[in-house]
Amino acid sequence: MNPAPSPLPPFHDSLDASFFEVWRLLQEGPRLRRNAFHMPALATVDAHGQSQVRTVVLREADPATGRLRFHCDRRSAKAAEIEASGRAALHGYDTATKIQIRVAGSARLHTDDALAEAAWAGSRIMSRTCYGIAPAPGTALPTGGAYTQPEDGADLDLSRANFCAVVVTAERLDFLFLDRRGHRRAGWARGEAGCGEAGWTGTWLAP
Ligand SMILES: Cc1cc2nc3c(=O)[nH]c(=O)nc-3n(C[C@H](O)[C@H](O)[C@H](O)COP(=O)(O)O)c2cc1C
Incomplete structure (x- = not known):
């Protein structure tokens, strides 16, 4: 006998609940190593118009502001690409929940401000040496x-000089839930004046 099918998730036919689910997963990402949004793919476009993609560790996602933060070396290609374009996208697919989330928006490097200082202060020694x-x-x-890479206990002033926090401010979200009983896809956009959750407008999309 086939096992009873699992109930469809509560967001299946609720656009608002799907939006909530997107931010719940993104917010959990930094905390939960097994959540796909712990290590999303970051996409940028390089100086030749070539798309570039690589893994980053998501450090924070804030539904109230729509901001997502990760860290990188300011000498890296991704830092140069973000500085030049001011844009980035993030992607993750969580096999446990069968949810893909795509985020696109503006992106900014923080090297010497209070945000960068707080991010540096909050990072582990092991991460700092990188x-x-x-x-x-x-x-x-x-x-x-x-x-070469600094030894544990080495002076990390040089490392700090190379460190930067990157904040992506989400302007578009794309959500895809896979289930053979009915896939669900939804998209949200935030207008320029939009600030916080209230600034988002969403629609179901054909998957
Ligand atoms: C599991 C994993 C996590 C990573 N996390 C980060 C990260 O948080 N920040 C980062 O700059 N690079 C991270 N990387 C390395 C990047 O994916 C990439 O290889 C490197 O930063 C060079 O990218 P770029 O030349 O496009 O700048 C990670 C790689 C892996 C495999």
Whole structure:
């Protein structure tokens, strides 16, 4: 006998509940290692118009402001691409919930302000040492191991100089839930004047 099908999730036919689910998963991401939104893919466009994508660790997602934060080396290609375009997108697919979330919006580097200081203060020593890598990320090396990274306990001033926090302010959200009884896709956009959850307008979309 086939097992009884699991009940459809409460957001299945509620656009508002789907919106809530998007932010619930994004907010959980930084805390829960198993949530796909712990390590979303970050997309940018480089100087040649070529799309670039790579994994980052999501540090914070705030539904009230629509902001998502991750950290990177300010010498990295992604930092240059974000600085040049002011745009970025994030993507994750959570196999447990069968939900894909795509976020697109403006993006800004924070290197020396209070936000960057707080992000640096809140990061682990082990993570901090990564920003002291020499030569800079992406530099061609004669052998795979021809780079240095500060030892534990080393002065991390240089690492701090290379550290930056990136804040993506979501302007578009795309939600896709897969279920053979009926896929659900929804999208939300936030107008320029939009601030906080009230600024979003959403619609169901054909999956
Ligand atoms: C599991 C995982 C987590 C990562 N987290 C970050 C991160 O939080 N920030 C970051 O800059 N790079 C992170 N990386 C490395 C990037 O994916 C990428 O390889 C590197 O930063 C160079 O990217 P770029 O040349 O596009 O700047 C992570 C990679 C993996 C595999």
